[in-house]
Amino acid sequence: MNDMRLMERSAMTNDVKISASQVQVFYGESHAIKDVNVDILDKTVTAFIGPSGCGKSTFLRCLNRMNDTIDICRVEGRITLDGEDIYDREVDPVQLRARVGMVFQKPNPFPKSIYDNVAYGPKIHGQVRSRDELDEVVEKSLRRAALWDEVKDRLSAPGTGLSGGQQQRLCIARAVATSPEVLLMDEPCSALDPIATAQVEELIDELREQFSVVIVTHSMQQAARVSQRTAFFHLGNLVEYGETGQIFTNPGDPRTESYITGRIG
């Protein structure tokens, strides 16, 4: 890792996009997330790292209320998006998820055409008025996901026929198409080969210009490469959160240091 470069890289803004305070998550009896406080900045890539089962994915799924689909899961505490409590009764999780998009660990394109995959979100949210406008949104999203050149001649081919890396970029295009404000990525590269991973990482860096990106990753190299800020989770606790360069070069907590140097994990 190039430490010099890491130090230079800083967050572009300091506007808080998502703020979580005293978040607790329970799966039935087990206490999965304990007292997490974190402020996620706008137009920044924030990485969640930590050993398996430390709760980073669970916490990520709290941010767009995907945990609602799990019956035994219970969330306490306060999470705000632009100052508005997302667990408030007034908030419709469906509307929230249109603002906070998500990309999953395993590419999960719908068994539809490439075009319909990307058009899905804009269509159900009524964000477009005409077919032309939809075409435009689809093209723009595919371009933003760096997939347009590869698929522009076969938009009506099934999305499931693409390669793994292409599928994952299609899923990113699909998430981007609804123009969310925050993009959550749950280990987006874990099912991809190194070349596809590099493409997706490059993409994440570009997406930062428009969105706030939160990425869960197992790979510390990846966190170091793509993120400006890093949060280290361990056993359900947020151990340390700060500038990526600082976490990797000068961690404040001994547990972080052990994890980064490979002693725990």
Place this chain on the structure above:
Amino acid sequence: MSVPLLLLIVLALGLAGFFAGRMRALSVAGGDLRNLHSLPGFYGWSVAILASAPAILVMVIWIAVQPIVIDRSVSAMIPETAISDGSTRDLVMADVRRIAEGLDQAVAAGALTPDGASNIRAGLSDVRGRLAEVGVALGANVSSESLRAAQSYRSGLAAGRLGMTAVVLALALGGLGYGLARITPRFRARNTVELAVRMGLILCSMIAIATTVGIVLSMVFETVNFFGQYPWQDFFFGIEWSPNFRGNSSLGVLPLLWGTMYVSAIALSVAVPVGLFSAIYLSEYAGPKFRAVVKPAIEVLAGIPTIVYGLFALITVGPLLRDYIAQPLGLGDSGSSVMTAGLVMGVMIIPFVSSLSDDIINAVPQSLRDGSLALGATNSETIRQVILPAALPGIVGAVLLAASRAIGETMIVVLGAGAAARMSLNPFEAMTTMTVKIVSQLTGDTDFAAPETLVAFALGLTLFVITLALNIVALWIVRTYREQYE
């Protein structure tokens, strides 16, 4: 030697081969199992299979082929002149077989010595009387030709049985010997046994195919017979169905086809929406407790015998529809109607649609649901636009299964819709279906040479072709519109 005894001997040889093979394997290994290619049991099995399988196979083929061969040779012995007017060669052959059996029974009962039975002559002794004594009644006096044929039939049978015993025993013993001889430490018994098992599996799958082919062929022959006696144009395009056993029947299939389609359409229009929607509720919305109770409860519907549904149609639904809908609307006053049968049949096939669709919807990966929900889709948008398209092929399959049940259903139609062949648009009128008419043409005192009976086979074949076409169409739909997930 009788067939069961022979079979028992072959099986015993196989069993003996198993133990002998195992023991031989152990002895050639010199007590160390690691010298063997396979476990000793495999050597045993390889010998047992070699001893019994070919022998049994030959026995089965022999039993199937022998009667054909003997019949042909005996039948050639009967001159045309021996067949009296109004009789046929088949009838004479039946007589010959009865005489032969009678002679055997007479020998068994001690009324004749074996030699006496072989030398008995039609002119000299009263064969009919002597056979009657042992309980074999013959319709006419025995002519010398048929007696001669019967004698040759008997000797053919005896020779055949002897030949079969000899060949089968030789095969079994030979297989046993060869199997034991080829056991060496390097012999790959495991692979051999697996090959044999694979052959067995292929054989079993062939049986299903062969049965289907057999069913179709038997129907085709009878149908060809039927069309020899009745013009096919009148069958396929006739709009009147009035069979008449004195002859001069109108056997037009259209009224029956219409009834079949009408009842099935009503049944499906009940079962598909109800079944599909309950499947969606059960798989996507219902809690596990509710589901655990309701799903088996719906499946109980499939276990009710159709005759019980028929009774329900006859005594409850039929009168109800007549009194509260048909009569007030002036649509007729028949207790049995297409609507009655269709509704009850629809209830019967709900579980086929709901249970299968439920399984199929559940098989759609959770990741697709998550993907859709994460884009801000509601539950119902997810179901309509992602889950149902992905599950479509399976759902079409479920509907098709239900449709073929509906088309083939008989009892509910008899009791619910009546037995009157009629073409009418009014769903409150009594009509009937092809299956009901197949039953009614084949029950009672039937003459299998009359077109009124043979029409049942033509109806059956038509039904078969219709369901086959339905299957092909559904396959095509599925292939064209499927949205595949992995």
